[in-house]
Amino acid sequence: MQDPGDCSKGLHDEWLRIWADTTSDHSVYALTPDGHVRSWNPGGVKIYGYRGDEIVGRHCSVFFTAQDRARHLHDDALLAARGDGRHESEGWRVRKDGSVFWASVVTTALFHANGDFIGFAEIVRDVSDKRRTHDAVIESERRFRLLVEGVTDYSIFMLSPDGYVTNWNHGARRIKGYAAEEIIGSHFSRFYTPEDAAAGLPQRGLETAAREGHFESEGRRVRKDGTIFWAHVIIDAIRDETGTLIGFAKITRDVTEKREADELLKQTQAALFQAQKMEAIGKLTGGVAHDFNNVLQVLRGNLELLQNRHRHDGWSMERLASAIDAVDRGGKLASQLLAFGRRQALRPVVVNLAAMVRGMDDLLRRALGETIEVETVVAGGLWNTCVDTHQLENVLLNLAINARDAMPGGGRLTLELANAMLDDRYVRSLSDVPAGQYVMLGITDTGTGMPPDVMERAFDPFFTTKPEGEGTGLGLSTAYGFVKQSGGHIRIYSEVGHGTTVRIYLPRSTGDALEPVVRRISAVMGGRETVLVVEDDLKVQATVIDMLTELGYTVLKADNAEQALAVLGSGVQVDLLFTDVVMPGALRSPEMARRAVQLLPQMKVLFTSGYTQNAIVHGGRLDDGVELLSKPYSREDLARKVRHVLGTEGEPLPASDPSATPPALRVLVVEDDRTSRESVCELLVMLGHQAAGAANATEAEALLASQTFDVLMTDVNLPGLSGIELARQATVQYPHLFVLFASGDNVALPEPAGFRWRALRKPYASAELAAILRGSR
Template identity: 35%
Template sequence: MRDQSSSAIVELSTLQEERARMILDNIEDYAVFMLDPTGHVKTWNKGAERINGYTLGEIQGRHFSIFYPPADIVAGKCERELRCATAEGRFEEEGWRIRKNGESYWASVIITAMRDPTGKLVGFAKITRDLTERRKAEEQLRQSEERFRLLVASIKDYAIFMLEPDGRVNSWNPGAQRLKGYQAQEIIGQPISRFYLEEEVARGKPWDLLREAAEQGRVEDEGWRVRKDGSLFWANVIITAVRDEEGRLRGFAKVTRDLTERRKSEEQLRRGEERFRLLVSSVKDYAIFMLDPQGRVMTWNDGAAHLKGYSAREIVGEHFSRFYPPEDLARNKPAQQIEAARRDGRVEDEGWRVRKDGTRFWASVTLTVMRDAKGELLGFSKVTRDLTEHKRTEEERLQLAQSQEAIRLRDEFLSIAAHELKTPLTALQLQIQGLRRDMASLEHKHEARIERALRSTGRLSHLVETLLDVSRISTGRLTLHPERMDLVATVRDVTERLHDSAASVDCQLVLQEARPIEGTWDRLRIEQVITNLLSNSFKYAAGHPIEISMEREGAEAILVITDKGPGLPEKFMPRLFGRFERAAPMSHYGGLGLGLYVSREIVEAHGGIISAENVPEGGARFTIRMPTDLLAPSAAPDEAAAPGPERPR
């Protein structure tokens, strides 16, 4: 019976050991293994394999020093740990260990001595845990705390310090010393009430603020505070409750900033605003008022009431579109002006406005956006002035000036036209008369004179066509016939046709290579513009090269003609594209002074712009920018069949 009991006890013990072994073998977060008395590995679980990288077959029988850095092995650390575990029963530490792949990791290690019932040492149990991530987190926290300590210590513009839960000063930074005047040894341990006015201390304000911070988490306050020397400063104060992980109040963080100068500035600003309000309210000749971001009237001065006829009670809260005539409302002009002011900061406009009684007046209006310090839109200021009488006077003056200018242009035109038309006609007459006298001469002689006669008639035809273009432009009857075309090819055609003209004045035409630029334009009119500009360069830049370049930029075609001539006189630049204007006296160069004027009108009819400038290294440059797509305009009935300029031959 005793043998059966002993057998059962052995079986139970074996079963328990087997279960314990199975449990240990399957633990993956801890390396749990056995060492013999000399430190050689006897057992190995899955956690040990995962942490150290060795399989049981690779590590069993090897000395546990394989897990230690070389410096620790040389220093005899492994042997000391076993001796300590043998003497004390266990050894515990944290330190660096080495995996199979040579990678270091931070380990928590416990070595426990194992003895038999007689007290004989039979080996050691070793438990290792990988704490690398925890150590990294702790190191990052330590570095963060050190950076924060250095940051707080370096701040000079803010007083940043800690308070005990009862309100006594616990720490002190240089900013606090500079702001309040106390050295750290003078103030640490002193109550927060040191910084408050006597009447506030009597009311218990310092402790009220601490109590509110403890209840709400933080409290913010502005008010007068007292320095060590008794002087006052206006302070912004933030007190924040500091609690541990269990929620226990450990004290308060207090941040104080000196806002004395800002308070002075705000007070000056308030007084300035009050003076400005009184000034605006007293102005009678200008309507000066405010709009909210949606355009509703917020304020109203006496000038606005006088000019527009509304009292403040009638108009405040109403939309400012009430002041615009129906045609502006149909175009949504008020909303467009609001958007322009929001985008550009301000917008100016002159136009008709409507009074309360329905009468109209011509107004000069300035709408300015108003934003706060953060850039948030507060609304708009609007200043309106009645310019009705000024407009009437200006229109009368303009009409008089236009009449005088028309008379001057008429007289000048008649003089110039008579001179310019007479010269080719006289030459033509002489050539034809000579041809009649010399009918019996050689054939090539007749041919040369006929050619000169044709050139004279061609010049006359060009002058007449230019005059017709001016007439069409003046009467609004210049008609375009757009078609798809390649600008580069068109420019190349024109330069080829003008090659002889360029050679006759010793001008080299340099056409820069460019990819095709497709667009919808009036081919003949574009050729006319190119011819005019090149002819202009032949006239004023004779003997110099002329460069032509083209490129496409987005939805625009750009044509640039640059010569190396004497350039354009600065005094003629503002009126260079006017009618009958020339860049040099008529006595030096012929022409009606209409080529650039007609060119500008053609380019603008295509929705483009033409400009002229002097090149820094010498010469003049004309630049044309035109949209590549142009919708064909409808021709006037009496102009639809009117011929345009003939293609140059």
């Protein structure tokens, strides 16, 4: 009878055989004690590619790669299974076609019931997908580690839950200065300033990250060498699958340069806004100043003419003087507006400011009073600068008076002169200040100082902290405009209760400094030259004509540039062209003056204006060779400037004797150009004669028939009947007529002509015309 245990064991073995023969996901096969294949299943065919008749009897080393066979890994696996009863491994295995796959192998030693060793059973599973996933994870971790280690712009490191450093990347070393072995194990609070650490900032960051998962901030941090930098910090909480906090990831970026750049951008934007505001106000003030100065010129000119007429009336003279003083105050206000708007006509020269400042010492002491101590400090080797010294003196005086007002109880005013270098870092936020060498003029007082909001508006025009009526608010704005127009830079440093310093930086000049000019006061002189006044404002024109006439000059007039050229082209000799800079019309005054000098090379040119725009001022400087008399000007200013430009000494006018004045001549002027005709008629009137004009022979004959004339003054080339034929016909009817031919060509008549005549070649001087007319009598 069969043992039931044997039946159970036989059934178990049969099940195993059936499983092995039917499974295809696992290669299940038996090996002899020396490693040869004894059995093969369908899984082996699928995984390895061998049929049973191809592999049974072959050694199991055929499944290993050449490298593993050389290392005898197959023998090692069998020995391990024989010794331990079972051996598990993973590794590369080779298919029949030579391809490899990653295999999970379980090798079990087989023993007979009597204990005899009979071989091995191996179960092989293709786990290549698992291997690829594993490799991908490993590669990803490797790359991530390389990435973190390779980042140098960011400090990336891990913290334990209580804030101790557990790892460290190269970026952390570069930014903070510590090597990994120096910092791992230290608490991260050592990166904070002592003040922030004492205030609990490190712990609050960890607590926030632990509570909310994320913490982000910016603040000051400390490097290994003790230097401070501005850091952007992120702390993220790291938790495991169960949600337990296992540490923190901390990323720190040095944003010092970014913060400085942001601050610089803000400063630049503020400076740009300020520059745009100043430019807009400057344009407005320039236009207003021009019209305002024209009004003031009319007022001043007429007031001075009235003074000359009523000089023996004390009551009138007193009131006229008050009115002129008001005009002067208005002129100063307009001048300050132009200075702020950077539209002054500057005459810069190369100077050494030490001599100028020392020369103002007495003036400053008188202006500031005995309670203010004045100290001047001049550095050795002071550079030269190129500046309008007259305007700089005004600026310095205004700043000194401002300083005096800030020291009502007395104090000390220090004037400092030194060489200065404004480097790229200093001028980064100053778009209109180039880096380079400058001469610094500092004005420091020990007064009340300014709060920040006052300093911010200190250069704004009409802004003042003084009581109403005690200041215009144009002192500092005038200084600002002048310095900017001079290519310099001005800055205020002030603290409430500790005084104020104003520093002016003017560009260095390598030219030779000029010696200071000693001003001499000379008597007001007139002259007998001919002046052509070109002015579009008829009230201003009339006023200046009266002023020049009183000074003894022969004056012609023109309303615009085109009329002026027509007058000059008529042949009239003009000694001085006195023209406004800003006038309507296509032809600008500077171009008109250039053409005028081509017509009369010996003629001088004097410009006048209340606002020069860019016509004769470029780069803030008056063009070379240009003479300018700024409006409003006095009779004395006009007289001295005219004599200066003409370059000759004036002559006192002879006393007038009405009985010695010859009778006026009646002159008929025949000229087809209207402007030339009118200017000649005006010149004749200025010479004391009566004049009438005609455009052609027909108009002349009509006037001769209706009026009595002593002189016929005619151009030779007239439309229709020529001037010579007109003269012949006119002298037949009016034998007493004296004929004066005015022409640009030589005039030749056959002898005898049959009438009295003379020729005057254009251009001619007023004295030549006067002499011929005297001879005509």
